[in-house]
Amino acid sequence: MSSINYAEKIPNNVNLQNDRTLQRALEHWQPHFLQWWREMGPTDFESADVYLRTAISVDAQGWAHYGTLKMPDYRWGIFLADAAPERKIGFGDQMGQPVWQQVPGEYRSTLRRLIVTQGDTEPASVEQQRMLGHSCPSMYDLRNLFQINVEEGRHLWAMVYLLHAYFGRDGREEAEELLARHSGDTNKPRILTTFNEPMTDWLSLFCFTYFTDRDGKYQLKSFAESAFDPLSRTCRFMLTEEAHHMFVGETGISRVVKRTLEVMKELGTDDPARIRAAGAIDLPTLQKYLNYWCSSSLDLFGSEISSNSAASFASGMKGRPDEQTYQDHVLREASMAIETPQGAETVPMLNALNEVMRESYLKDCEIGVKRWNRMIERAGHALRLTLPSSRFRRQIGPWAGQPVDTQGKLIAREEYERRLEEWIPSERDRAFVHSLMQRVIEPGKMAAWIAPPERGINNLPVDYEYVRLQ
Ligand SMILES: [Fe+2]
Numbered sequence: 001m002s003s004i005n006y007a008e009k010i011p012n013n014v015n016l017q018n019d020r021t022l023q024r025a026l027e028h029w030q031p032h033f034l035q036w037w038r039e040m041g042p043t044d045f046e047s048a049d050v051y052l053r054t055a056i057s058v059d060a061q062g063w064a065h066y067g068t069l070k071m072p073d074y075r076w077g078i079f080l081a082d083a084a085p086e087r088k089i090g091f092g093d094q095m096g097q098p099v100w101q102q103v104p105g106e107y108r109s110t111l112r113r114l115i116v117t118q119g120d121t122e123p124a125s126v127e128q129q130r131m132l133g134h135s136c137p138s139m140y141d142l143r144n145l146f147q148i149n150v151e152e153g154r155h156l157w158a159m160v161y162l163l164h165a166y167f168g169r170d171g172r173e174e175a176e177e178l179l180a181r182h183s184g185d186t187n188k189p190r191i192l193t194t195f196n197e198p199m200t201d202w203l204s205l206f207c208f209t210y211f212t213d214r215d216g217k218y219q220l221k222s223f224a225e226s227a228f229d230p231l232s233r234t235c236r237f238m239l240t241e242e243a244h245h246m247f248v249g250e251t252g253i254s255r256v257v258k259r260t261l262e263v264m265k266e267l268g269t270d271d272p273a274r275i276r277a278a279g280a281i282d283l284p285t286l287q288k289y290l291n292y293w294c295s296s297s298l299d300l301f302g303s304e305i306s307s308n309s310a311a312s313f314a315s316g317m318k319g320r321p322d323e324q325t326y327q328d329h330v331l332r333e334a335s336m337a338i339e340t341p342q343g344a345e346t347v348p349m350l351n352a353l354n355e356v357m358r359e360s361y362l363k364d365c366e367i368g369v370k371r372w373n374r375m376i377e378r379a380g381h382a383l384r385l386t387l388p389s390s391r392f393r394r395q396i397g398p399w400a401g402q403p404v405d406t407q408g409k410l411i412a413r414e415e416y417e418r419r420l421e422e423w424i425p426s427e428r429d430r431a432f433v434h435s436l437m438q439r440v441i442e443p444g445k446m447a448a449w450i451a452p453p454e455r456g457i458n459n460l461p462v463d464y465e466y467v468r469l470q
């Protein structure tokens, strides 16, 4: 196990002290990061004492330390999972050869673009969520939001480390740009559309952490397979933290469903208007939020047919999540049928890998939906939540801009436009959800639209004072 030296300015397990040039470059970037955090991180909570976990090692038995601190004092560090001895490339045309400890010249610009695109999402999500602290449904939830925010900050550090350590001056320039683009900025937006969507309510946060952080999980899993070993090791450790972000999403939506079912029982009705009047979120509205965030996140996998995905895989830069579970790791002979609006098209498997990833992602998304539906079924209701078709509301790929319903059926454009409000949140739906976003900060108390969690953080009670506001 690599140990981490906390006496240093930048906690790390990459022997930074032995590379003075790199250390100086990162120490130069650090104040820029902190300035970004103050300007673009959670607003008005700089002086709050927050019960947070901090990564202190990459040991599976105890990698985190829990304690109370102010967020600007969080110890953002650089941690790589331990090197696997004699690791070999596990897929693509160079399968079986030793993994790369440096970036091969011919892949330099592609790898840099992949790392920058991943890195860009990390601070983007912090920016998207920066106002949410003001409308938290409980102190427990407020703490979870801040935990996610500081860890996304650390994920930015993880990518910036790779840029500084392996990409020279270009990498240092990209690291500065990662702090210069901002979510939703008209002149300098974040790279991917989903990370420019405004997020002003907690139902969106729970959907985002369920769907969009899960896209993050799949991207990290595919990079964990990479032949570029430092990228693989960095992403393997990031996945450890990522699990909590998806936990917040899945349990957050579960608690919304639980509370709505309680209200339905109390009132003896499933009439959305009466459920709303009682201050809870009716299930059809929840379904619209699921449709919105799921379809938005599906675009993050890229086009169904992609020569970039083929090149990234064949070269060894980016594998499939859980590559070892597949039989064929080279894919020069395989093909896949892709449905397009013009009919089925058979394409080389290498060009269909975005779709392969999207399909396994959707299977993972189904797990929570099944859990929520079991709750609804047990409560005796016929409604079932579903995921939209992967053709619905797409902006990338052959289905981009096509008038398709949530089942994936092509319909007349006029009908699509008329019915879109049935499928994704309308202005009125959003206004209603916003009206529920009243801050609750008394320890252990919950807003009326959400049930309490089953347990607190790190074995502490639910009513623990997770955030002490100053
Ligand atoms: Fe992240």
Ligand SMILES: [Fe+2]
Pocket: 152, 213, 216, 242, 245
């Ligand atoms: Fe995340």
